[in-house]
Amino acid sequence: MLGVLVVQVAVATKVDAAVFAIAAFFVLVGAIGVVVARNPVHAALMLVMTLFGVAVLFVEQQANFLAAAQVIVYAGAIVVLFLFVIMFLGVDRRENIAFEPLRAQRPLAVGLVASSLAGLLLLGVAAHWSVGAHSVAGQLRGQPGGDVAALGRAVFTTYLFPFEATAALLVIAVVGAVVLARRPPQARRPDREQAAAPGGDGPPGDRTAGDVVGDPMDALAQAVANAVASGLVSLPEDLPEGQRQEEPVGESAAP
Amino acid sequence: MSLSGNWYLALSAVLFAIGAFGLLVRRNVLVMFMCVELMLNAANLTLVTFARMLNDIGGQALVFFVLVVAAAEVVVGLGIVVAIFRRRSGEGTTADDLHIMKG
Known part of the structure; x- marks a missing residue:
């Protein structure tokens, strides 16, 4: 099996082989880094390394648009989303990797992955992969515009x-x-009743970003409702009854 | 002439195996998601390699759709993670913390 691969490498140019070797090195190092990193932020950065390596391999195989999309969508959007969630949840601290509550999990994982990888590689060596109909959806090479x-x-x-x-x-x-x-709507109800009471600041332990924005708006809605009830201002008459109090609150929930 | 496709297929098989191993071993939900991304990338690399070997643009079109589905999957999955761990007023983000349905 190795002999066949070595002969094929000799046919390919040295530049292609060098590009593949370097990109494969970065891909594998990044992938192993994702698995073994204790800090989730480091895992995300290692994931960026792997994604860039895969993008280089895409360019190497005449998939230029997909390489650009890979960098923009994966490294630019998905990893940033990961980092945003890590920071938002505040879990960017080191964790204990050695702790494993299920005793059989790791040996089973090693055995399962190793056996299936060996099977895949053996299948790849034994079979001729270039089977099937060529160019069903159009040729890749030799098209106008690349x-x-x-x-x-x-x-x-x-x-x-x-x-x-x-x-x-x-x-x-x-x-x-x-x-x-969105925050669940039933969780807002106690907040709104407590906002009018002095010192009422919402239940403790339920502090989220929505609370910081939501509380002044709730107080404003309560003040408007109090003003309407005491006859200081009058709302337009064509609004239905339920809509008067709900509208400012609903707008504050939008962000 | 470019390198033989077998090397790319072997690399993507190894990448998929690393991702699967990480998914089985790690307990942090976010890192498990990243391992899923590794496996998706391995599949994408396989598809691009077959597109080159068969001289068929269909493989690349399929990778394009996989990119879109992966983006949607990450958005919804991370939304679920945020919803769960905000409701539980956050300790860790390990999968073992989610034992609320344990009998």
């Missing part, structure tokens, strides 16, 4: 329906993230 134009033509013609479906998926993900990040 691989970027070829990818654009494929995505907007052959894969147009999946492309539209991913647009819907992104909208659903955004809506889901907003719904998940």
Whole structure:
């Protein structure tokens, strides 16, 4: 098996082999760093290293657009999101990796991963991978405009329906993230009643970023309600009854 | 002439194995998510390699969609993590802390 690989390397140019070796080194070091890093922030930075290495390997294989998208989407957006959540939850401290409550977990993991990796590599050596129909969705090489134009033509013609479906998926993900990040509405009720009382500052232990913004707005809504009740101001008559008090509170929940 | 695809396939198999190992071994939810990203990247590298070997743009188009799905998955997953650990008024973010449904 190694002999075949060595012969194939001899055919390839030295530059390609050097680029692959360096990028593979960074990919593997970064991946191992993600697994063994005690600090989640360090794990995220190691993940950036792996993603850059994979982007270099994409460029090496005529996937220029995907390399750019990899850097922008993964290293630019996803890792930043990871770091944001790590900082937001305040878990950027070292953890004890040696602690493992399930005694059989690590030996089982080692055995499972090692056996499946060995099986994969053996399968790769034994089988000829270049099977199947060539160029079903269009040729990769020799197209006008290179691989970027070829990818654009494929995505907007052959894969147009999946492309539209991913647009819907992104909208659903955004809506889901907003719904998940909202505070539950029943948790707001006690806050609002206590805001009018002197010294009432919400229940302790439930302090989030929403509280800091929400409390003055709740106090404002309460003051408006008190003013309406004492006849100082009058709200427009065409509003339904329930909407008068709910509206300022609902707006304060938006961010 | 570029390097043989076998090297890329072997590298992505090793990368996938490291990600799977980390997912099984680590207890921090965020690091487990990062290991899932490693496995997704290994699959992407495999797809790009096959696209080159078969001279077919379909593999690269599939990687494009995997990127989009991975972004959506991370957004929703981290939203769930934040919702859980804000509701529990945060100790650690280890998976062992989530024993609320234990009988």
